[in-house]
Amino acid sequence: xxxxxxxxxxxxxxxxxxxxxxxxxxxxxxxxEDMLETMYEANxxxxxxxxxxxxxxxxxxxxxxxxxxxxxxxxxxxLWASEExxxxxEGCLSVPGIYDGVERAASVRASALDAKGQSQTIEAHGMxxxxxxxxxDHLLGKVFVQYLSPLKRxxxxxxxxxxxxxxxx
Numbered sequence: 001x002x003x004x005x006x007x008x009x010x011x012x013x014x015x016x017x018x019x020x021x022x023x024x025x026x027x028x029x030x031x032x033e034d035m036l037e038t039m040y041e042a043n044x045x046x047x048x049x050x051x052x053x054x055x056x057x058x059x060x061x062x063x064x065x066x067x068x069x070x071x072x073x074x075x076x077x078x079l080w081a082s083e084e085x086x087x088x089x090e091g092c093l094s095v096p097g098i099y100d101g102v103e104r105a106a107s108v109r110a111s112a113l114d115a116k117g118q119s120q121t122i123e124a125h126g127m128x129x130x131x132x133x134x135x136x137d138h139l140l141g142k143v144f145v146q147y148l149s150p151l152k153r154x155x156x157x158x159x160x161x162x163x164x165x166x167x168x169x
Contacts, residue, residue, distance in 0.1 A: 004038045004052040008164065009095045009143050010157045018048075018055045018139040020075050024117035028058070028074070032115055035060045036070050044093045046131045048138030051094050059112075059135040063127055071122075076112035076136055079121070081105035088130050090144045098156050102147045104133045 007014050021028055031054060039047040039060055049058040059073040084106040091099045107125045110132055114120050124132050134144060145153050 001033045001037045003041055004034050006038065006042065006047075006051050006093050007053055009092075009145060009160050011094075013053055013055075014050065014094055014138070014143050015141040016050065016055045017141045018050050018057045021056050021058055021113075024074060024113060024115070029115065031058065032060060032072055036062070039093070040067055042093050045127075046135045047093060048135045050138045050141070057139050059132075059139070061128070061131050061135065063131065072115040073110070073112035073122075073132070073135075074114070074117070076110050076132070076139070078108050078110050078133070078136065080109040081133075082107040086130075088127075090130065090134060092134070092144050094138075094143060095145055095156065095160065098145070098159075100145070100148055100152065102134075102144050104130055108132055110136075 031049065035047050035049065035052060038052060039062070045063050046059065046061045049056050057075045059076060061071040062069055082105045085103050086106045087101040087103045089099050090102045106129060108129045110122045110124065112120060112122070137144065145156050
């Protein structure tokens with residue numbers, strides 16, 4: 001297993017649309033393991049392959065306290081989203097230290113392949129529904145800050161670019 005570098009906003013690669021995973025093979029299994037290790041090391045609860053510069057439709061999640069219940073979604077699709085919406089405070093491993101409210105469906109039904117390539121349907125509510133929508137946005141080339149006002153987005157972009165410049169010194 002290996003830690004993967006996480007792309008940081010406003011890196012343009014975060015806006016690439018991911019392509020479907022063609023085969024659940026040894027390469028994908030290794031990527032899943034590396035993504036889980038990377039997510040756990042960064043204290044995240046979700047990570048999309050797009051965030052580690054692999055533009056394929058793969059997401060890993062783990063909302064458990066013990067960090068031992070990983071959920072793998074390969075080629076996920078949202079089949080249904082509730083009309084009921086909630087605003088939740090969101091953060092992102094690609095936008096560290098930034099949190100803001102984003103309105104999303106309160107519940108979703110999604111289909112995806114699991115780590116073994118088996119089809120699964122997930123009924124998600126609350127935080128899991130938020131995470132699925134957030135990570136699937138990454139696969140579409142969208143970062144949560146794009147839901148914010150242009151003023152907030154520009155402030156975040158300026159802050160992130162400043163932090164990158166300071167880190168590179």
